[in-house]
Amino acid sequence: MQAQPAAPVPPLRSPRMVGPLPPAVAAAVWRGSELGSVVSSVVSSGWALLDHELPGGGWPCHALAEVLSPQPAVLEWRLLGPALRQVVAKGGQVVVVGPPRQPHLPGLVHEGLDPAQLVWIQADTPAERLWVTEQLIKSGSAGALVAWVPQVRQEQIRRLQVGAQSGAGLVFLCRPEAAQHEASAAPLRVHARFGLDWELHVQVFKRRGPVHAGLVTLPSVPGGLASVLTPRLLRPSQFFLPRENPHAVGRLAPRSTPLSRLAPH
Numbered sequence: 044m045q046a047q048p049a050a051p052v053p054p055l056r057s058p059r060m061v062g063p064l065p066p067a068v069a070a071a072v073w074r075g076s077e078l079g080s081v082v083s084s085v086v087s088s089g090w091a092l093l094d095h096e097l098p099g100g101g102w103p104c105h106a107l108a109e110v111l112s113p114q115p116a117v118l119e120w121r122l123l124g125p126a127l128r129q130v131v132a133k134g135g136q137v138v139v140v141g142p143p144r145q146p147h148l149p150g151l152v153h154e155g156l157d158p159a160q161l162v163w164i165q166a167d168t169p170a171e172r173l174w175v176t177e178q179l180i181k182s183g184s185a186g187a188l189v190a191w192v193p194q195v196r197q198e199q200i201r202r203l204q205v206g207a208q209s210g211a212g213l214v215f216l217c218r219p220e221a222a223q224h225e226a227s228a229a230p231l232r233v234h235a236r237f238g239l240d241w242e243l244h245v246q247v248f249k250r251r252g253p254v255h256a257g258l259v260t261l262p263s264v265p266g267g268l269a270s271v272l273t274p275r276l277l278r279p280s281q282f283f284l285p286r287e288n289p290h291a292v293g294r295l296a297p298r299s300t301p302l303s304r305l306a307p308h
Contacts, residue, residue: 086213089125090261097231098251102126102213107204107229109249111220113236115191116144119217120151121263122235122243126213127187128155135186135212138162138179141172142191150265169194180206180214187213193222201228223248239280241265 085101087094094100102108112118127137137160139146148158162185166172169192176190180203195203195216207214216229223234232249241264247255264272275281 084211086126086129089128090259092259093245093261096247096250096255096259102215103231104211104213105208106231107200107207107214107216109216109218109222109227109229109232111218111223111232111234113220115193115217115219116142118235118237118243119189119215120146120154121265122245122261123187123189123215124151124154124156127189130186130213131156131160133186134160136160136162136184137187137189138164138185140164140175140179140188140190141166142189173199176216177203177206180210183210183212185212187215189215189217191217193219197226197228204228204230240278 084104085097085099086104087101088097097103110119110122130137132155137156139162142163142165146161146163148161151161152158164175166175172190172192173195176188176192179185179188195218200216203214203216220234220236223232227249229249230251231247234246234248236244238244238260241262243261243263245259245261246257247259
């Protein structure tokens with residue numbers, strides 16, 4: 044049987060240049076190399092440096108935002124407090140679900156959160172936290188929802204994200220930092236930890252746009268302490284810096300001769 048010759052390969056066509064898009068279409072087109080500007084509304088994080096790294100310039104509405112940290116319910120209030128204060132100022136309620144530690148009301152009042160607009164729902168089991176969070180998202184009754192869900196699964200987060208798209212309030216899921224290596228349907232994910240000088244180090248490791256490789260440093264002295272801390276205590280890192288003068292007071296001079304070789308007097 045005689046082999047048939049292969050069919051000729053058609054030449055590649057050069058891409059056609061497309062003219063300017065209509066304004067309405069251009070506004071809806073997003074390029075992966077650019078920081079996304081969301082169509083839905085956002086609420087400023089209260090930190091100018093952080094807003095610069097968040098798509099749209101703030102925490103997104105109509106979507107989930109994950110906050111990962113080494114210890115639960117320690118730094119979340121300091122990171123989210125400025126945004127929650129804006130929600131309360133507009134008459135919205137802040138609902139917290141399953142915080143591992145009891146919210147410190149005097150500290151929250153110092154941050155501008157009215158206790159009358161703060162609802163605390165203590166849900167102990169993972170199933171209770173998930174159910175309450177999902178019902179609150181569906182109802183859309185909260186101006187901001189902060190839920191601690193350390194054991195939530197990927198498919199559950201996807202269901203919460205679908206529900207959040209129809210709501211108008213902020214939705215934060217607080218999870219352990221080990222979840223950074225897990226997939227998640229949340230379009231915005233940040234990792235936050237403490238610095239030595241009372242600051243917060245925040246990495247936006249998932250967002251709509253290019254990868255954020257650096258850290259955002261946010262000055263964040265706990266409420267009420269800024270007025271009582273001395274300038275030295277505002278910078279604890281200075282106590283750990285090496286001294287330039289090795290013979291300065293408070294530092295032992297290097298010993299060049301062993302004690303056993305010193306001549307008796």
